[in-house]
Structure formats: C-alpha cells, structure tokens
Amino acid sequence: MKIWAISDLHLSVNNPKPMDIFGPAWEDYVDNVFADWKAKVEKDDVVLMAGDFSWAMKLDQAKADFDLFKNLPGKKIIIKGNHDYWWSSISVLRKMLPENFYALQNDALKIGDCIFCGTRGWLLPDENFSAENQKIYDRELIRLEMSLQRAKELKSGSEKIYCLLHYPPTTPAKIDTGFTKLIESYGVSKVIYGHIHAKKNPELVYEKSGIEYYLTSCDMLEQKLALIDEV
Numbered sequence: 001m002k003i004w005a006i007s008d009l010h011l012s013v014n015n016p017k018p019m020d021i022f023g024p025a026w027e028d029y030v031d032n033v034f035a036d037w038k039a040k041v042e043k044d045d046v047v048l049m050a051g052d053f054s055w056a057m058k059l060d061q062a063k064a065d066f067d068l069f070k071n072l073p074g075k076k077i078i079i080k081g082n083h084d085y086w087w088s089s090i091s092v093l094r095k096m097l098p099e100n101f102y103a104l105q106n107d108a109l110k111i112g113d114c115i116f117c118g119t120r121g122w123l124l125p126d127e128n129f130s131a132e133n134q135k136i137y138d139r140e141l142i143r144l145e146m147s148l149q150r151a152k153e154l155k156s157g158s159e160k161i162y163c164l165l166h167y168p169p170t171t172p173a174k175i176d177t178g179f180t181k182l183i184e185s186y187g188v189s190k191v192i193y194g195h196i197h198a199k200k201n202p203e204l205v206y207e208k209s210g211i212e213y214y215l216t217s218c219d220m221l222e223q224k225l226a227l228i229d230e231v
Helices: 029-040 059-067 090-096 131-154 178-185
Strands: 002-005 046-049 075-078 101-103 108-111 114-119 160-165 190-193 205-208 211-215 226-230
Touching: 046 114, 059 090, 090 101, 108 131, 114 131, 131 160, 131 178, 160 226, 190 226
Parallel strands: 002 046, 046 075, 075 101, 114 160, 160 190, 190 211
Antiparallel strands: 002 226, 108 114, 205 211
C-alpha cells in the first residue's frame, strides 16, 4: 500500500472560482491532478487531502466536487481547511461522502498498519497574536490531542501514525509550537500539511525531532501527488 498526498484543491463545480487567476501554477490543474492520480494511485492505496477541498459554502453545493472522485482509485482521507465553509456537521458529511471517502474530526482512522489523525490547525502565535487567535489556537490544540489520543487507542503494535494539519504546524525556522509538541509526544511518524501558496523554493519535505513533515499544497507540488510512504 502506498500513501499519497495533495491538498488545497479548491474545487468549484457549483461555485465557479477559477484558480488560474492566481497564476500559471493553476492552469488546467484539476485535469493535471486527476491524470497524475490515475497514473499513480492503485485501489488499495491511500490519498491524504489536508484541507481546502472545495470553495462551496454549503455541503449540498460541495457534493458535485466530491462526485468528481467517484471513479478515482484509492481511499481518500480529508480534514477541514480554512476555506471549507461547507464543513459543518460531521455526521451529515459522512453520510454524504462517496464510497472510500473518509473525513477526520476529533478522531482517527486505522487502515491496515497505518493510523491517520489530524485537525485544521491555526495561525501560530507571534507578537501580533490577538485574543481571538489565541482562543482558536488553543481550541485546535485540544482537537489535535483528541485525535492523537484516539490514534493512540487504535495502536496495538508497530503501526505508524500519520497526522494531517491544514495550517503549517511550525515556522520556516522550525520553532517548537503547541502542535509540534503534541505531535512529538504521541509518537507521530509523518505530518502532512498545506495552506502555503506561491512560495519560491519551498521546503517540501523536512525533518524535525525525527518526524518528517510534508508540504502538499497543489501548486507547490506542481499539480502532482506526493508519495508519503509505502507500507
């Protein structure tokens, strides 16, 4: 089984918002991503999507974006991004999802010897951090720990834990944050995140405290899925 990842697809079947207005990195990106997906992904593989899946404002509007994946191979796992306004009730969302689509929220999912968990995350504290930002940051830490705790409960042996976040969990200087401290304390193997766009020479993969971190924003990956692991 191979584990792939790509995030920030910003699909818009029912909410037309062409991404190519943001530059050539987005030209024909949906067709290019799907072509790469079909060439790489097999039935038993897993594809991780770390947020900003659709521009839709409501869940019924996002359904057409999910339907695009019905004939694509692999098991798809998603978390919420900052633009996923359609994501409200997790129980309603899960009832709507196509076959082999899984949404994580305050929990974890085990597939074979792999455990997947995660949360949206948030901006990281700095000198301009507002009280409201601090409130959301603290709440996301609670949600991440709930998900990691569930992952720990699912772990019975040597399974690897993969953590999805939409926002970067640390800075380019790789400072410790509440997110990285939790990730390290629960023995996560790999972290997958997105959110970052239009950055020159991005560090797509790096290691911190023995944990591998992967930036998987669609434009940063040049519209191709990233191979995260093979187990």
